[in-house]
Amino acid sequence: MRILVATDAWHPQVNGVVRTLTSLSRSAATLGAEIEFLTPDGFPSVGVPTYPGLRMALPNRREIARRIEEAAPEAIHIATEGPIGWAVRGYCKRNKLAFTTSYTTRFPEYVSVRTGIPDSVGYAVLRHFHAAGSMTMVATDSLRTELAERGFRKLGFWTRGVDTRLFNPDQPAKLDLPRPIFMTMGRVAVEKNLDAFLSLELPGSKVVVGDGPQKAALEQKYSDAIFLGEKKGQDLTSHLAAADVFVFPSLTDTFGVVQLEALACGTPVAAFPVTGPKDVIADHPIGAIDNDLHKACLRALTMSREACRNFALERSWENSARQFIGNLATLQPSRAPRPARRVAGQTAVSN
Template sequence: MVRTLTSLARSAPQVGMEIVFLSPEGFSSFPVPSYPGLHLAIPDSHEIARRIEAARPDAIHVATEGPIGHAVRAYCLRHRLPFTTSFTTKFPEYIAARFFVPATWSYGVLRRFHAAGRVTMASTGSLVRELRGRGFRRLGLWTRGVDTELFTPERAAPLDLPRPMFLNVGRVAVEKNLKAFLSLDLPGSKVVIGAGPQLDELKARYPDAHFLGERHGADLAAHIAAADVFVFPSRTDTYGVVQLEALACGVPVAAFPVTGPRDVIGGHAVGVLDEDLRAACLGALNVSRAECRAFALGRSWEASARQFARNVARARIRRPIGTAAGATA
């Protein structure tokens, strides 16, 4: 989600917007049990109000359902200000996988959270339909883009690993379903880039896999470009921007036919979706890398920013509290 928001901010001026972030920086926080490295902010309502009023927004968007998002939502309701929200993560499935809380209960909580907004943005058409089926209302589409200058086939890292190379990039956590990838009998090499609470467990369980730690920016792009197939085993991601980043590098995608991959890949010949993930991985080796690159070139962040602008326009603040173009929480 961080890459999505930073990319939105870079593209916003092209569509007449300025994005001001209300981030957890400056607030106290506490660690999340069973998730090393992840902290939740403890927002102060007076500081939340001060930051919003200093931004003088024309529109307010709540990007997550975390503590900051709840505090901003409460501020808007208290002051009778319209706002929009995003449904970006299938937290009910994450929570069910970690703590065995029924997903139906969690969806009820989220439905009530988003119901107060003017528009709830979802990243794909299938997610819009799924949320509508779960009782969510006032849904809007906000798709994602990719930086095709950063993510390119031309600067592949010279990795000395047996080919073909099957790569996954992302948080190393149970909800990412990495065991479905790492347990496969595949030729060549299995490579994981990322960090997370499941890293030590997976390193011990799959000593044949290569865990390269976190990578960022041009270094990440170069490592993706070095792969033969990008494997996306998650069944709970609502989109998965990293799939587009792989395609921009000319790397085909292998995934399950679920929300996210189904929307990114669809019926296009840039990857293979199959309930048999091994078959998807092997089949993706035959996909044209040039087709993958061409497909990604048509997915710009500017187009994504235009969609976002149309959605937040439906919650424009009519009794102005400022002149900047937006505050995002």
């Protein structure tokens, strides 16, 4: 099966969406599916308001059509609701092509935090966006229930996985810091609710791995915390493996792939009881979820690192890719029109 995935989030961005799509492509190939991405690459872009360093593509209709027709996919999936996503959605509707979508980011809450626009407005826009698709894939049961209550329809399930070869407990970084080490990792931005973690009175050390627009302000506000900046690859894995507890304070993530990455490194998770942690941690002895994040952090210290690793080993990206492909296979196949070709002064369409 040839699949085209349209996404506004792409390298060099470092986030859960990019990691998920990259891992999906790699695992889908082993299952006989070929995934091509329609990304912001090659389009002009502008900076995202209130988010320094992040840029948004400005696609044009003709180039979107050319890329889709050149790919000639058997299935089209729209991963994000940004300009790329809207442009591909428009192309599919004009050409009566079926497509699927996924709900991966709580944009209504993100926008509300940054601008004050009520999240009800954002959800109305997203309901309209996703309603045109054949299926909207979500990563957790609790998110599916929540979106159904908000009026979303045609909801399907697509869970996430973890690369347990890359993320492992074998080579922890040597951190010369007081123990226990409570660590968080990801985008350092207001929607990640890092204040809830950094304001806690915890024993040992609080460590932040990552970069983002709030980093400078948080460093100044919390002088007792250690900010290590962005880490990648084996360096990232080593730092996750060196932590005693991974703290996930976000209230707005739809899943939080980084939870599985920490668990694969043998590090238990402490989080609030919200969508994502409720589904990943639940009542498994691999972490603690509590409305009191301080209590969750201390309780997570008692969890078995071996249990964390074993839990992650059962959640592969191959299983995630198989589920994604299965969702597409259940829908009526549709193929984008082939590019037009010139024949003796007239236009013919290749079949």
